[in-house]
Amino acid sequence: GQNIDQPTEMTATEGAIVQINCTYQTSGFNGLFWYQQHAGEAPTFLSYNVLDGLEEKGRFSSFLSRSKGYSYLLLKELQMKDSASYLCAVRDRVSSNTGKLIFGQGTTLQVKP
Amino acid sequence: GAGVSQTPSNKVTEKGKYVELRCDPISGHTALYWYRQSLGQGPEFLIYFQGTGAADDSGLPNDRFFAVRPEGSVSTLKIQRTERGDSAVYLCASSPDRDRARYNEQFFGPGTRLTVL
Numbered sequence: 001g002q003n004i005d006q007p008t009e010m011t012a013t014e015g016a017i018v019q020i021n022c023t024y025q026t027s028g029f030n031g032l033f034w035y036q037q038h039a040g041e042a043p044t045f046l047s048y049n050v051l052d053g054l055e056e057k058g059r060f061s062s063f064l065s066r067s068k069g070y071s072y073l074l075l076k077e078l079q080m081k082d083s084a085s086y087l088c089a090v091r092d093r094v095s096s097n098t099g100k101l102i103f104g105q106g107t108t109l110q111v112k113p
Numbered sequence: 114g115a116g117v118s119q120t121p122s123n124k125v126t127e128k129g130k131y132v133e134l135r136c137d138p139i140s141g142h143t144a145l146y147w148y149r150q151s152l153g154q155g156p157e158f159l160i161y162f163q164g165t166g167a168a169d170d171s172g173l174p175n176d177r178f179f180a181v182r183p184e185g186s187v188s189t190l191k192i193q194r195t196e197r198g199d200s201a202v203y204l205c206a207s208s209p210d211r212d213r214a215r216y217n218e219q220f221f222g223p224g225t226r227l228t229v230l
Contacts, residue, residue: 087156088155
C-alpha cells in the first residue's frame with residue numbers, strides 16, 4: 001500500500017530555521033513534491049525532487065533520500081507569513097502515467113514572533 | 114494570467130440533494146485533476162482528465178460521484194444523493210499537458226467548500 005507520514009503540527013520562531021520531515025512507502029517512486037497551503041487557499045508548488053540530494057530555492061530547500069524513503073523541507077529565516085500547512089506528495093510508479101499526486105496529511109507550521 | 118477558478122466557493126446543501134461543482138482550468142491546459150480535502154488532511158485524488166476523456170477515475174469513492182469535461186476545458190464534478198460524509202473542500206488542478214504534469218506544473222484552484230447538513 002501507500003503511506004506518507006509527516007508531523008501534524010510544528011511551531012518555530014520568526015527568523016529561525018525549521019525542518020519538516022516526510023517519510024513515504026509507495027509502490028515504486030517517480031518524484032516527491034512539497035506544496036504550501038495557507039488556510040482557505042489553494043496549495044501552491046514549492047519544490048520537486050526525483051533524484052537524491054538537496055534542491056535549494058531561496059529560503060526554501062528540499063532534500064530527498066530514495067533509499068530511505070525520506071524527504072525534508074527546510075525553511076530558513078522564517079517569516080510570519082510562512083505560517084501555513086506544508087504538504088508532502090509523491091508520485092508512485094502507477095500514478096506516474098497520469099500525474100496524480102498522493103498527499104500526506106500535511107504539517108501545520110505556526111511561526112511565532 | 115488567470116489561474117484555476119472554481120465555483121461556487123461555498124456550497125451548503127441538505128442530505129440527499131444533488132450538487133454540481135465547476136472548475137475552469139488555466140486556458141490551454143489539457144490535464145485536469147479533481148481532489149477532495151477533508152479537514153486536517155491532505156488532498157485525496159478523485160479523477161484525472163486528459164482532454165475530454167477521464168483517463169483515471171480510480172479515486173471516485175462510489176457511483177454517486179461523476180465528472181465530465183465535454184469540451185476539454187471546463188469540468189463539472191457531480192454528486193448525487195449527497196451524504197454528510199461528502200462534506201469537504203473539493204480542489205481542482207490543471208497542468209499544461211500530461212508529460213509536464215509529471216514534474217512540477219500542477220496548478221490548484223482555491224476549492225469549493227461543500228457542507229452537507
